[in-house]
Amino acid sequence: MTPLHKEKPMNELPVMQEGEGIMLFYPHVPKKAIEAVTEVLQSRWIGQGPRVAQFEKEFEERFAGKGKALAVGSGTDALHLAYILAGLKEGDEVITPVFTCTATTIPFLYMGVKFRFADVDPKTLNISTSHVRELVNEKTKAIVCVHYGGLPCDMDELLAIATEYNIPVIEDAAHAVGATYKGKKIGEISPFTMFSFQAIKAMTTGDGGMLVLQDHAIVPTAERIRWFGIDRSNKQKGTWENDIWEVGYKYQMTDIGAAMGLAALHEFDQTLAHRQKLFQAYKRGLAGAEGITLMGADSTDRTHAAWLCTALVERRQEFMTRLRDRKIESGQVHYRNDRYTVLGGRRDDLPNMDAIEENYIVLPLHMHMNENDVEYVCQVIRSGW
Numbered sequence: 100m101t102p103l104h105k106e107k108p109m110n111e112l113p114v115m116q117e118g119e120g121i122m123l124f125y126p127h128v129p130k131k132a133i134e135a136v137t138e139v140l141q142s143r144w145i146g147q148g149p150r151v152a153q154f155e156k157e158f159e160e161r162f163a164g165k166g167k168a169l170a171v172g173s174g175t176d177a178l179h180l181a182y183i184l185a186g187l188k189e190g191d192e193v194i195t196p197v198f199t200c201t202a203t204t205i206p207f208l209y210m211g212v213k214f215r216f217a218d219v220d221p222k223t224l225n226i227s228t229s230h231v232r233e234l235v236n237e238k239t240k241a242i243v244c245v246h247y248g249g250l251p252c253d254m255d256e257l258l259a260i261a262t263e264y265n266i267p268v269i270e271d272a273a274h275a276v277g278a279t280y281k282g283k284k285i286g287e288i289s290p291f292t293m294f295s296f297q298a299i300k301a302m303t304t305g306d307g308g309m310l311v312l313q314d315h316a317i318v319p320t321a322e323r324i325r326w327f328g329i330d331r332s333n334k335q336k337g338t339w340e341n342d343i344w345e346v347g348y349k350y351q352m353t354d355i356g357a358a359m360g361l362a363a364l365h366e367f368d369q370t371l372a373h374r375q376k377l378f379q380a381y382k383r384g385l386a387g388a389e390g391i392t393l394m395g396a397d398s399t400d401r402t403h404a405a406w407l408c409t410a411l412v413e414r415r416q417e418f419m420t421r422l423r424d425r426k427i428e429s430g431q432v433h434y435r436n437d438r439y440t441v442l443g444g445r446r447d448d449l450p451n452m453d454a455i456e457e458n459y460i461v462l463p464l465h466m467h468m469n470e471n472d473v474e475y476v477c478q479v480i481r482s483g484w
């Protein structure tokens with residue numbers, strides 16, 4: 100007999116409604132963004148225009164060192180562009196983390212690039228540099244790393260491997276606006292760094308992204324590929340001869356997004372400080388708590404951008420249920436990428452990922468929370484599950 104209702108999978112908890120308790124995520128749109136977007140909407144130019152240029156300029160002054168920033172329609176666009184600009188071609192091989200958003204891996208499918216998944220470091224949830232060492236060989240054309248949750252990867256080791264093999268590191272810093280590694284900003288370290296401004300990121304343009312390039316020589320190519328392969332500046336000068344000689348995409352940001360981005364950038368110091376304060380409150384509140392280990396709480400040589408507060412917990416399902424009962428949302432958020440058929444399915448050389456698969460968890464951390472909220476979450480956790 101067919102059951103009337105499908106059995107719910109074990110990890111499915113009722114969806115929490117806004118106002119019911121502490122949500123896992125909440126978008127942060129500064130008030131000034133609303134005014135700035137209104138102004139754009141009342142102007143003649145709402146597509147890619149002067150505000151995009153301004154946002155790029157101010158973003159690069161703040162985060163890119165000597166690099167050049169290119170605003171795009173999403174973080175995924177930025178990754179795809181970075182992979183193209185790194186010279187990756189069909190059949191090339193790259194090393195990329197298994198534990199990340201699918202956005203890190205999916206563009207390789209667009210390009211026919213072969214990817215080898217590197218295991219996770221269970222102490223940070225970032226890429227395991229020792230596994231990268233094992234995987235790298237003469238065929239490897241690039242190493243991709245993700246600063247998971249906003250905690251920078253072991254860049255010295257990754258750059259050392261990359262230098263040895265004369266290949267680039269591509270940093271997926273989707274989570275890491277404002278993070279630093281050994282005194283350097285994420286954005287000024289590798290030849291390619293991308294950021295995401297998707298709805299729930301620390302800085303949002305609704306959807307959007309930024310690609311930072313350290314090599315200025317490839318900027319004109321990047322600008323063309325961002326816009327169909329057309330040299331837009333020549334076109335605007337009226338000297339465009341209408342030739343396109345490379346495949347381009349429609350990856351530009353609009354002035355509407357850039358107006359939001361500029362407003363977010365102007366108050367980013369406060370945003371980052373608030374998020375980092377909440378992370379520190381978790382650190383204090385969970386110190387010594389049994390059955391839970393906060394990720395990234397002990398690093399002294401890098402600063403956490405505190406986009407996600409991640410931990411390893413025992414009996415995750417019971418943990419989530421207990422929190423949910425006390426009106427606190429938690430979740431896995433990201434899944435090992437080899438769970439997806441389209442990405443080639445389950446691998447058997449990722450023991451660390453296997454070991455933490457049932458234990459990692461993301462706790463709420465956003466601008467609609469204060470330290471008392473964090474203390475409440477920690478109290479619930481400390482009372483056991």
Ligand SMILES: Cc1ncc(COP(=O)(O)O)c(C=O)c1O
Nearest residue numbers: 173174175200202273295296297
């Ligand atoms: C690690 C990581 N990389 C890339 C992306 C893609 O960014 P976007 O959603 O802006 O395309 C995301 C998701 O937002 C992400 O979490």
